[in-house]
Amino acid sequence: MNTADLGLPVDVPSTALFTDQYELTMLQAALKAGTAERRSVFEVFTRRLPEGRRYGVVAGTGRVLDAVENFRFDAGLLGFLRERQIVDEATLDWLAGYRFTGDVLGYPEGEVYFPGSPIMRVEGSFAECVLLETVILSILNHDSAIAAAASRMSSAAGSRPLIEMGARRTHELSAVAAARAAYVGGFTTTSDLAAGFRYGIPTVGTSAHAFTLLHDTERDAFRAQVDALGRGTTLLVDTYDVAEAVRTAVEVAGPELGAVRIDSGDLLLVAHRVRQQLDELGATDTKIVVTSDLDEYAIASLAAAPVDAYGVGTQLVTGSGHPTASMVYKLVARAESDDPRAPLVPVAKKSSGGKTSIGGRKWAARRLDEDGIAEAEVVGTGAVPAELAGRQLQVELVKGGEVLAREPLDVVRDRHIAARAGLPLSATQLSRGEPVLPTEYVQVPSGN
Numbered sequence: 001m002n003t004a005d006l007g008l009p010v011d012v013p014s015t016a017l018f019t020d021q022y023e024l025t026m027l028q029a030a031l032k033a034g035t036a037e038r039r040s041v042f043e044v045f046t047r048r049l050p051e052g053r054r055y056g057v058v059a060g061t062g063r064v065l066d067a068v069e070n071f072r073f074d075a076g077l078l079g080f081l082r083e084r085q086i087v088d089e090a091t092l093d094w095l096a097g098y099r100f101t102g103d104v105l106g107y108p109e110g111e112v113y114f115p116g117s118p119i120m121r122v123e124g125s126f127a128e129c130v131l132l133e134t135v136i137l138s139i140l141n142h143d144s145a146i147a148a149a150a151s152r153m154s155s156a157a158g159s160r161p162l163i164e165m166g167a168r169r170t171h172e173l174s175a176v177a178a179a180r181a182a183y184v185g186g187f188t189t190t191s192d193l194a195a196g197f198r199y200g201i202p203t204v205g206t207s208a209h210a211f212t213l214l215h216d217t218e219r220d221a222f223r224a225q226v227d228a229l230g231r232g233t234t235l236l237v238d239t240y241d242v243a244e245a246v247r248t249a250v251e252v253a254g255p256e257l258g259a260v261r262i263d264s265g266d267l268l269l270v271a272h273r274v275r276q277q278l279d280e281l282g283a284t285d286t287k288i289v290v291t292s293d294l295d296e297y298a299i300a301s302l303a304a305a306p307v308d309a310y311g312v313g314t315q316l317v318t319g320s321g322h323p324t325a326s327m328v329y330k331l332v333a334r335a336e337s338d339d340p341r342a343p344l345v346p347v348a349k350k351s352s353g354g355k356t357s358i359g360g361r362k363w364a365a366r367r368l369d370e371d372g373i374a375e376a377e378v379v380g381t382g383a384v385p386a387e388l389a390g391r392q393l394q395v396e397l398v399k400g401g402e403v404l405a406r407e408p409l410d411v412v413r414d415r416h417i418a419a420r421a422g423l424p425l426s427a428t429q430l431s432r433g434e435p436v437l438p439t440e441y442v443q444v445p446s447g448n
Contacts, residue, residue, distance in 0.1 A: 101401040102122065233257075246274055312398065333345065346381070
């Protein structure tokens with residue numbers, strides 16, 4: 001059960017200072033200019049996928065909802081801003097009553113996305129929306145990068161389970177978010193207890209090499225672990241000699257031994273030798289778990305090996321070489337005046353160097369071919385064409401400041417598996433290539 005996303009009691013600190021100073025200075029200037037209350041539309045999107053990636057994975061949405069709810073300036077935070085003279089008193093007074101009262105729409109968590117996909121749309125006054133830029137981007141960029149790596153790894157692993165075990169390779173708080181994102185991307189368990197407590201992700205773990213080295217002999221270590229954890233435990237067999245360790249493990253635990261773990265060496269060769277040895281010793285049901293700096297390519301190379309599960313750490317929590325999804329948060333439309341009824345006008349940045357954007361509030365839909373497989377990501381402004389009306393991707397996440405879309409993490413994970421399955425088969429290829437779906441832009445007059 002996903003305790004946090006079901007709204008059960010979990011302490012979450014204020015997220016109000018998870019921001020950049022220029023957001024507050026922009027607020028002060030807009031308040032003084034009288035433009036702060038203009039109705040505005042911001043969108044989150046990425047101009048390109050990391051090199052070689054065929055699709056992206058939306059992850060972190062549930063954490064964004066928590067962050068928006070907890071974006072509050074209490075007395076301590078206001079005192080810090082006052083002491084540093086970051087903004088003036090009028091702005092501090094405005095911040096003291098800050099509550100997001102706008103709307104958020106977006107791709108549901110676990111969905112896939114492509115360059116230009118309007119992954120999240122934030123609407124409200126300029127003042128209340130601009131403050132959320134950094135916290136939204138920091139969550140979505142990190143979690144989506146991890147989930148994309150996890151998705152590639154889970155695709156390469158097929159039906160074999162994946163264990164997230166990267167906590168010691170990243171910041172302690174990032175480790176919890178990474179475990180959540182990995183679960184969204186298809187991992188089945190985590191070694192991180194904070195992630196288990198915070199998000200209800202199943203946790204696993206048995207012993208490290210230190211436990212074997214603690215004891216006088218490997219047999220003593222195995223006996224101690226089996227006595228404490230039962231015959232179904234996983235014994236680490238590569239501290240000294242693997243063949244001798246496997247023999248000792250079966251002698252100590254019997255054929256009921258749950259699994260052995262291999263953490264070094266030529267994993268393909270060693271896994272075949274260990275499987276043969278386990279079978280010869282009568283431990284035919286004992287599973288083999290492999291670890292040791294795995295990534296999606298190493299996992300794919302072990303597809304023909306007698307491996308039952310993979311443990312992945314460093315490469316997962318660093319996005320397998322791409323630690324950010326390079327998402328941006330851009331103003332795409334704003335009202336002509338402070339009048340709530342004033343029409344929205346599209347706005348867009350125009351610059352060289354590939355940093356241009358497309359103005360206007362956008363919708364998104366995925367067009368399918370005759371076999372029901374996705375063939376294009378269609379992004380547009382104005383009215384949604386009738387043939388795409390039932391294929392729209394964005395859903396309401398927040399309405400009038402109220403969160404609408406908290407979901408159990410298992411629902412999100414299942415959504416991703418289904419979304420990935422709906423892409424062309426080439427989406428799961430690990431060879432370098434372009435996004436598996438083209439992004440098509442259309443502009444339809446609102447009156448059509």
